[in-house]
Amino acid sequence: MDKSNLLNVSNLKKTFIKKSGTFLKRKKTEVYAVNNINLEVKKGEILGIIGESGCGKTTTARMIMRLMKETEGEISFEGVNLCNLKDSETNKIRKKMQMIFQDPYDTLNPGMRILDILMEPINAHEKNLPYQAKYQRVVEAIEAIELRPAEDFIHRYPHQLSGGQRQRIAIARAIILKPSFIAADEPTSMLDVSVRAGILNLLLDLRKKMGLTMMFITHDLSTASYMCDRIAVMYQGKIVEIGPTKKIIHKPSHPYTKALVAVVKDLNHFIKNREKLILDGEVDSTKEEKGCPFVSRCPHKEDICHSQVPNLEAIDNGHSVSCHCHTELLERTS
Ligand SMILES: Nc1ncnc2c1ncn2[C@@H]1O[C@H](COP(=O)(O)OP(=O)(O)O)[C@@H](O)[C@H]1O
Numbered sequence: 001m002d003k004s005n006l007l008n009v010s011n012l013k014k015t016f017i018k019k020s021g022t023f024l025k026r027k028k029t030e031v032y033a034v035n036n037i038n039l040e041v042k043k044g045e046i047l048g049i050i051g052e053s054g055c056g057k058t059t060t061a062r063m064i065m066r067l068m069k070e071t072e073g074e075i076s077f078e079g080v081n082l083c084n085l086k087d088s089e090t091n092k093i094r095k096k097m098q099m100i101f102q103d104p105y106d107t108l109n110p111g112m113r114i115l116d117i118l119m120e121p122i123n124a125h126e127k128n129l130p131y132q133a134k135y136q137r138v139v140e141a142i143e144a145i146e147l148r149p150a151e152d153f154i155h156r157y158p159h160q161l162s163g164g165q166r167q168r169i170a171i172a173r174a175i176i177l178k179p180s181f182i183a184a185d186e187p188t189s190m191l192d193v194s195v196r197a198g199i200l201n202l203l204l205d206l207r208k209k210m211g212l213t214m215m216f217i218t219h220d221l222s223t224a225s226y227m228c229d230r231i232a233v234m235y236q237g238k239i240v241e242i243g244p245t246k247k248i249i250h251k252p253s254h255p256y257t258k259a260l261v262a263v264v265k266d267l268n269h270f271i272k273n274r275e276k277l278i279l280d281g282e283v284d285s286t287k288e289e290k291g292c293p294f295v296s297r298c299p300h301k302e303d304i305c306h307s308q309v310p311n312l313e314a315i316d317n318g319h320s321v322s323c324h325c326h327t328e329l330l331e332r333t334s
């Protein structure tokens with residue numbers, strides 16, 4: 001195993017059973033939410049996970065953070081396999097891995113003051129610290145997320161804060177135990193556009209100051225290109241392309257990545273040979289695997305795409321793609 005990796009995920013799968021139909025005619029369908037994912041996160045980097053709604057981004061993060069058990073696969077963090085740990089051992093690891101969720105209105109307990117919300121993780125993991133030291137930690141965390149002076153915020157309830165301020169408190173809660181890894185699941189998608197950049201810059205700033213490693217989940221390629229060192233593109237529970245951000249933006253190889261790049265107008269000036277491609281249809285993770293998951297929406301499909309699942313293959317240094325036709329596509333666009 002590569003020592004520069006903080007996290008290694010191998011052959012990770014999660015299947016849900018979806019029930020539908022009437023009382024007399026119950027129907028059960030398997031949903032392949034995460035379907036055999038392999039990835040690594042290097043120490044100090046921000047790995048982006050991008051893909052449209054329902055492609056399995058949150059499920060992947062929840063399994064890594066041990067908020068959900070995997071159906072199959074292995075997750076190793078700092079060399080420790082997280083999948084076979086006892087609850088008490090998982091609890092210890094939690095101190096080092098924290099998650100920031102999408103909805104700051106949902107994640108902060110409305111009946112608790114900010115002081116109590118931020119004391120909670122300290123009391124769970126460092127309860128023997130004297131009260132004054134714990135209080136000082138809370139003040140420092142609030143200042144680190146740039147709500148100053150901290151004393152103005154510490155006694156407030158979440159409803160007395162704006163959406164952006166709430167998300168900052170959620171970030172303070174995530175960093176208060178000085179973790180080494182943070183998974184941020186679409187942390188700005190529920191916020192007003194005007195405060196989004198502030199939150200993104202805060203995360204970049206904290207990463208630098210605290211030496212954090214991050215997994216940054218988003219459905220928006222321009223946000224991913226701003227935040228991430230590498231990007232993994234997910235489609236229907238699979239990684240269809242992964243590589244350095246520049247390669248994914250300038251030289252997308254999978255037809256799905258090409259489509260994502262093509263719709264990001266802000267990036268137009270970066271892209272010389274962009275394809276005009278409109279994505280029709282929706283993600284459907286309930287079908288048995290026969291061919292490429294993207295086949296029903298792909299404008300370049302060949303016969304083989306219907307019958308064989310493509311492997312994720314290296315095409316360049318650190319850049320891999322899962323597409324039977326990527327070489328022909330490359331020739332056509334170069
Ligand atoms: N608890 C659950 N029970 C059943 N199906 C679920 C559950 N959580 C997620 N799913 C399904 O798994 C798929 C992936 O969901 P999710 O990981 O939330 O996607 P994303 O975060 O990319 O929008 C979707 O089809 C979703 O409906």
Ligand SMILES: [Mg+2]
Nearest residue numbers: 057058059185
């Ligand atoms: Mg999600």
